[in-house]
Amino acid sequence: MKTAELPSWNDGPARQAIVDFVARVTDESGADYVRPAERIAVFDNDGTLWCEQPMQVQVFFLADRLQDLASLDPGMRERQPFKAFLAHDFKTLHGLGKPAVMELFAATHAGMADEEFDEIARAWFAIARHPKFKRPYTELVYRPQVELLEYLRNSGFKTFIVSGGGIDLIRAFAEDAYGIPPEQVIGTSAKVRFELHDDRPVLMKLGELNSFDDREAKPQNIRLHIGRRPILAFGNSDGDLAMMRYTLAGPGARLALLLHHDDPQREVAYDRDFKLSPLRDALDNADRYGITRVSMQHDWKEVFAA
Amino acid sequence: MKTAELPSWNDGPARQAIVDFVARVTDESGADYVRPAERIAVFDNDGTLWCEQPMQVQVFFLADRLQDLASLDPGMRERQPFKAFLAHDFKTLHGLGKPAVMELFAATHAGMADEEFDEIARAWFAIARHPKFKRPYTELVYRPQVELLEYLRNSGFKTFIVSGGGIDLIRAFAEDAYGIPPEQVIGTSAKVRFELHDDRPVLMKLGELNSFDDREAKPQNIRLHIGRRPILAFGNSDGDLAMMRYTLAGPGARLALLLHHDDPQREVAYDRDFKLSPLRDALDNADRYGITRVSMQHDWKEVFAA
Numbered sequence: 001m002k003t004a005e006l007p008s009w010n011d012g013p014a015r016q017a018i019v020d021f022v023a024r025v026t027d028e029s030g031a032d033y034v035r036p037a038e039r040i041a042v043f044d045n046d047g048t049l050w051c052e053q054p055m056q057v058q059v060f061f062l063a064d065r066l067q068d069l070a071s072l073d074p075g076m077r078e079r080q081p082f083k084a085f086l087a088h089d090f091k092t093l094h095g096l097g098k099p100a101v102m103e104l105f106a107a108t109h110a111g112m113a114d115e116e117f118d119e120i121a122r123a124w125f126a127i128a129r130h131p132k133f134k135r136p137y138t139e140l141v142y143r144p145q146v147e148l149l150e151y152l153r154n155s156g157f158k159t160f161i162v163s164g165g166g167i168d169l170i171r172a173f174a175e176d177a178y179g180i181p182p183e184q185v186i187g188t189s190a191k192v193r194f195e196l197h198d199d200r201p202v203l204m205k206l207g208e209l210n211s212f213d214d215r216e217a218k219p220q221n222i223r224l225h226i227g228r229r230p231i232l233a234f235g236n237s238d239g240d241l242a243m244m245r246y247t248l249a250g251p252g253a254r255l256a257l258l259l260h261h262d263d264p265q266r267e268v269a270y271d272r273d274f275k276l277s278p279l280r281d282a283l284d285n286a287d288r289y290g291i292t293r294v295s296m297q298h299d300w301k302e303v304f305a306a
Numbered sequence: 307m308k309t310a311e312l313p314s315w316n317d318g319p320a321r322q323a324i325v326d327f328v329a330r331v332t333d334e335s336g337a338d339y340v341r342p343a344e345r346i347a348v349f350d351n352d353g354t355l356w357c358e359q360p361m362q363v364q365v366f367f368l369a370d371r372l373q374d375l376a377s378l379d380p381g382m383r384e385r386q387p388f389k390a391f392l393a394h395d396f397k398t399l400h401g402l403g404k405p406a407v408m409e410l411f412a413a414t415h416a417g418m419a420d421e422e423f424d425e426i427a428r429a430w431f432a433i434a435r436h437p438k439f440k441r442p443y444t445e446l447v448y449r450p451q452v453e454l455l456e457y458l459r460n461s462g463f464k465t466f467i468v469s470g471g472g473i474d475l476i477r478a479f480a481e482d483a484y485g486i487p488p489e490q491v492i493g494t495s496a497k498v499r500f501e502l503h504d505d506r507p508v509l510m511k512l513g514e515l516n517s518f519d520d521r522e523a524k525p526q527n528i529r530l531h532i533g534r535r536p537i538l539a540f541g542n543s544d545g546d547l548a549m550m551r552y553t554l555a556g557p558g559a560r561l562a563l564l565l566h567h568d569d570p571q572r573e574v575a576y577d578r579d580f581k582l583s584p585l586r587d588a589l590d591n592a593d594r595y596g597i598t599r600v601s602m603q604h605d606w607k608e609v610f611a612a
Contacts, residue, residue, distance in 0.1 A: 182533030192529050226489045227491060228487075
């Protein structure tokens, strides 16, 4: 590889594992050669490609969207589960359970045509700012990962996102931020319904869950969308473990990487006790599973884009 | 375009419509320019890219697979719905209804790991022959369509299959036959389940339907898998109409094409009364919907590969 590649990665075991792996699968004369069509790389998004602290971007989007809706329909402030969420009364919200969460998603992500949602999401990304870093969320993508995605594509890989986040929200920014087009984004999805509006076909986003793309659902959705076992997987939590282990279990050269957030100076430090995406099994058993650990603090020269 | 392109298409309105459309969307100085990332083309498979007569290839595969299974378990020949299918007693089979069809599919397409099915399907394609044409099914792909797929890709398009056929069966031959990789194949799918076999992750194909990819489900699955409205759609039956109309309803230049099987000499002639994929609404209302008709007899110099 050219020394100019992966400039934000420090020399160390993680960078070396990546470079060695790519050299092995692209060497046409080697035993581990993989033809380009089979060079499939899958990446989790929240906490792997961009910041997921203090909350996943999805939740900030939901909150802002609910404020917008409440300003048009003030009665929402008195109706549950909206009242609890708008008042940050998470104890009450927790008591309302899963149906309440689905209702929050339905109100903020559904009931409109697919392309209308896309416009709303793009408009939000253009103005929203992260509460701590005071920057657009799309600037909080990790620079070393953007370099890695490009390095892989330059090495003949096809790069995919496989995220527990909402598929349509990710599609609204992933092409600009990561160079990953919508058809290479897999995520949590709601059902859609084909309808004719004045004889014009549209797809309406419904409030009903189609797939919650986490844990075992990740390899299951990889099968549905990609139809081929990836040879590289990158995640940051136990929610990515099934996808990483599925990737590693194929024949030939394989690489699974786990990002550890151990960098309170530049980002944050969390793992086992972060409720939104706990990291316990993967961290404790990385060696047994054959997973390569990546330390944000030690392996990355820079965290965010300049 | 170079005159060498689309050599199996006769000069005529269909070929002209294709060439004009591609010229418009690729002309960077024109009003209808579409950047490459948005040049999405979707094709039905059965009867659009290859022969679906006298039965869809899926059914031949199912029949051969059932014979193989019955030779291992002769008791199957006495159990319904297998008995009726193996005896070509379609009247009894029809009476057994939809659950019987699901059971036939479950027995022949499920109960194994995804990659085992892929091997079975590839082995079958290598030896199976079409009953009328006495050639491998993969040689019964339409030569003008293979040229069209290549022409579109050479013009910066990304080509997808959106089929009512089984997604995994199509994926087993589409890369070789059409140059379309598994991740660009959408089809009817069963659910899969992540399992650990001796601590090794596999995806088991289940007998439960995930999505029957026909009619309104086609644009719905286009949304799930591609996330972007196509600009070109090609089909051959009313089952493709929702996808074609969804494609045409976007802004800018759009093209939808409908193949009419009117060639009893070289292939077959059928439309309204073919039960497996009737063509009525699309044929009668093509002009109103803005769909361009393609006549196999008049628009194609050759039908099959040499």
